[in-house]
Amino acid sequence: MRPMQYLPVFFDLRDRPVTVIGGGAVAMRKIRLLLACQARIRVLAPLLCADLAQRHHDGLIDFRPGEFSPALLDDGDTPALVIAATDDEDVNAAVAAACRARRLPINVVDSPSLCDFIFPAIIDRSPLVMAVSSGGAAPVLARLVRSRIEAAVPAAFGQLAELAETLRPQVKAALPDVDSRRHFWESTLESADAELALQGDIDQARQAFLARLAAPGTPEKGEALLIAAGSGDPDDMTFRALRLLQRAELVFHDADVPAAIVDLARRDADRVALAAADEGAQVLAAVRAGRRVAWLRAGDGTRHDDMADRLAREGLRTLRAAGVAGHARAGL
Ligand SMILES: C[C@@]1(CC(=O)O)C2=NC(=C\c3[nH]c(c(CCC(=O)O)c3CC(=O)O)Cc3[nH]c(c(CC(=O)O)c3CCC(=O)O)/C=C3\N/C(=C\2)[C@@H](CCC(=O)O)[C@]3(C)CC(=O)O)/[C@H]1CCC(=O)O
Numbered sequence: 001m002r003p004m005q006y007l008p009v010f011f012d013l014r015d016r017p018v019t020v021i022g023g024g025a026v027a028m029r030k031i032r033l034l035l036a037c038q039a040r041i042r043v044l045a046p047l048l049c050a051d052l053a054q055r056h057h058d059g060l061i062d063f064r065p066g067e068f069s070p071a072l073l074d075d076g077d078t079p080a081l082v083i084a085a086t087d088d089e090d091v092n093a094a095v096a097a098a099c100r101a102r103r104l105p106i107n108v109v110d111s112p113s114l115c116d117f118i119f120p121a122i123i124d125r126s127p128l129v130m131a132v133s134s135g136g137a138a139p140v141l142a143r144l145v146r147s148r149i150e151a152a153v154p155a156a157f158g159q160l161a162e163l164a165e166t167l168r169p170q171v172k173a174a175l176p177d178v179d180s181r182r183h184f185w186e187s188t189l190e191s192a193d194a195e196l197a198l199q200g201d202i203d204q205a206r207q208a209f210l211a212r213l214a215a216p217g218t219p220e221k222g223e224a225l226l227i228a229a230g231s232g233d234p235d236d237m238t239f240r241a242l243r244l245l246q247r248a249e250l251v252f253h254d255a256d257v258p259a260a261i262v263d264l265a266r267r268d269a270d271r272v273a274l275a276a277a278d279e280g281a282q283v284l285a286a287v288r289a290g291r292r293v294a295w296l297r298a299g300d301g302t303r304h305d306d307m308a309d310r311l312a313r314e315g316l317r318t319l320r321a322a323g324v325a326g327h328a329r330a331g332l
Pocket residue numbers: 029030107108109110111112115117118119120121122132133134135136137138139140142143146
């Protein structure tokens with residue numbers, strides 16, 4: 001296997017100086033990221049593009065007009081990072097050489113041989129952040145993988161991470177050893193309670209997390225995941241429907257649900273086609289037995305209404321999703 005060349009790390013840039021040489025569109029792309037990280041940005045360039053001029057006008061960046069000279073790196077406010085983004089290769093190479101001489105970490109946009117560090121493709125669900133790099137081999141591939149991760153990790157994962165952050169002191173106090181904390185987080189973040197947070201129901205999720213903390217070791221209850229397959233075209237499935245389907249260890253489906261949808265279940269999930277006459281008896285039995293069970297039916301989810309009522313009466317946990325955008329149903 002090829003050795004890893006670049007170490008992915010997350011660098012705290014809040015209030016730290018970063019110098020950018022060049023003030024065009026490419027510099028702007030990097031500066032947008034640097035501003036998101038609350039770095040203090042200084043741009044050295046003869047001219048700023050309109051976007052950067054606006055940010056300078058708004059007081060968001062510092063601007064030193066003029067051509068690059070190595071002495072500009074020696075003004076006492078040593079940059080944590082330097083980025084060269086001019087349209088002149090010789091200038092970019094001179095910036096890289098000046099940084100090498102001063103041991104300042106340098107990125108020359110689109111010139112990996114001159115870089116100490118390179119930029120990844122970023123999925124920002126702060127505080128959860130994912131970064132993908134091909135190490136310069138295929139930046140477009142990094143972008144394509146980013147879009148897959150974007151689809152698989154909805155924005156609400158950021159809220160889930162934030163909720164976990166607020167509860168960490170309480171969890172630490174309640175569970176003094178690191179193994180039990182790890183176990184708590186693993187089971188909690190995988191649980192149906194975490195789904196509440198992913199649905200945006202943060203207060204209910206917080207209550208549920210605290211209840212788990214108060215009663216550690218309580219066995220997981222069965223779960224019914226009632227999923228409507230919508231039109232039957234996998235492209236029309238909502239992310240939520242897909243996420244719930246992939247939670248299931250056992251998938252029941254009606255005969256009229258296309259295989260292309262059933263195949264979206266986890267590879268290790270057992271699949272069972274239901275006869276029309278079954279009316280949910282097998283599903284109910286499996287949930288009562290403590291299993292995590294999905295029931296896939298064609299349509300908009302109304303076919304699940306009776307089952308949802310039955311499960312609710314028994315106090316069994318039910319999460320619902322309709323496979324058509326705009327029809328997602330709240331969990332019970
Ligand atoms: C990830 C991303 C972040 C960002 O730029 O912020 C990024 N490049 C992105 C896109 C992109 N870049 C290029 C194209 C046109 C298609 C093509 O030519 O392939 C596209 C596609 C597009 O724009 O869609 C051109 C290109 N890029 C580099 C070279 C030089 C070479 O290959 O030798 C050339 C050829 C120049 C030429 O031919 O003249 C080199 C670098 N580009 C890197 C980062 C670093 C390696 C990261 C990695 O491999 O993972 C590295 C080494 C240095 C650096 O710049 O830090 C961003 C996607 C962001 C996103 O969408 O999420």
